[in-house]
Amino acid sequence: GQQLNQSPQSMFIQEGEDVSMNCTSSSIFNTWLWYKQDPGEGPVLLIALYKAGELTSNGRLTAQFGITRKDSFLNISASIPSDVGIYFCAGRGVTGTASKLTFGTGTRL
Amino acid sequence: EAQVTQNPRYLITVTGKKLTVTCSQNMNHEYMSWYRQDPGLGLRQIYYSMNVEVTDKGDVPEGYKVSRKEKRNFPLILESPSPNQTSLYFCASRDWGTGDTEAFFGQGTRLTVV
Numbered sequence: 001g002q003q004l005n006q007s008p009q010s011m012f013i014q015e016g017e018d019v020s021m022n023c024t025s026s027s028i029f030n031t032w033l034w035y036k037q038d039p040g041e042g043p044v045l046l047i048a049l050y051k052a053g054e055l056t057s058n059g060r061l062t063a064q065f066g067i068t069r070k071d072s073f074l075n076i077s078a079s080i081p082s083d084v085g086i087y088f089c090a091g092r093g094v095t096g097t098a099s100k101l102t103f104g105t106g107t108r109l
Numbered sequence: 110e111a112q113v114t115q116n117p118r119y120l121i122t123v124t125g126k127k128l129t130v131t132c133s134q135n136m137n138h139e140y141m142s143w144y145r146q147d148p149g150l151g152l153r154q155i156y157y158s159m160n161v162e163v164t165d166k167g168d169v170p171e172g173y174k175v176s177r178k179e180k181r182n183f184p185l186i187l188e189s190p191s192p193n194q195t196s197l198y199f200c201a202s203r204d205w206g207t208g209d210t211e212a213f214f215g216q217g218t219r220l221t222v223v
Contacts, residue, residue, distance in 0.1 A: 006151075042217050043152070100154060104151055
């Protein structure tokens with residue numbers, strides 16, 4: 001099945017630093033989603049993007065739906081210790097399995 | 110409170126012994142799915158269901174079965190578990206339709222097959 005390329009795989013940062021991560025796909029998506037997973041828990045939705053070029057913020061988090069519809073970016077500003085976790089991107093395709101979400105491999109922060 | 114509930118949270122079993130992991134959601138969502146999460150591979154979809162009595166294979170369906178007899182429940186069945194099915198499993202649900210693509214996840218079931 002299709003997978004998204006998510007980078008970086010992991011990163012170590014100092015408190016207060018800004019963080020950037022991205023996902024790329026070989027095919028076009030209609031929707032991009034970003035999740036965070038804490039240890040021992042299920043993923044929790046952070047931001048949902050529905051239109052190419054869309055830029056959406058949720059507190060210190062900002063995500064963008066790439067113009068080509070094949071990529072998305074997540075930025076975290078002024079990181080704090082509770083930002084630690086695994087961040088996943090997920091995309092929903094255009095046709096066929098329109099309801100299916102494809103997940104990236106995660107960025108461990 | 111809106112939630113997806115999985116049981117059990119942890120399970121250790123032996124090869125070949127049939128098991129069922131239950132999943133229930135209280136949001137009247139039409140769409141439910143099962144994922145497995147393995148290190149370095151992210152979440153991969155096993156099966157999904159668009160509504161009662163409508164199920165279909167995801168990316169990694171081999172060795173698994175599902176059923177959707179009621180809207181709220183979507184159990185995952187391993188008829189003859191094998192060690193390569195040791196994994197962390199998540200059930201998820203969401204509304205069907207273009208406007209709402211949020212997915213609510215359960216807390217996960219960590220399965221070990223020895």
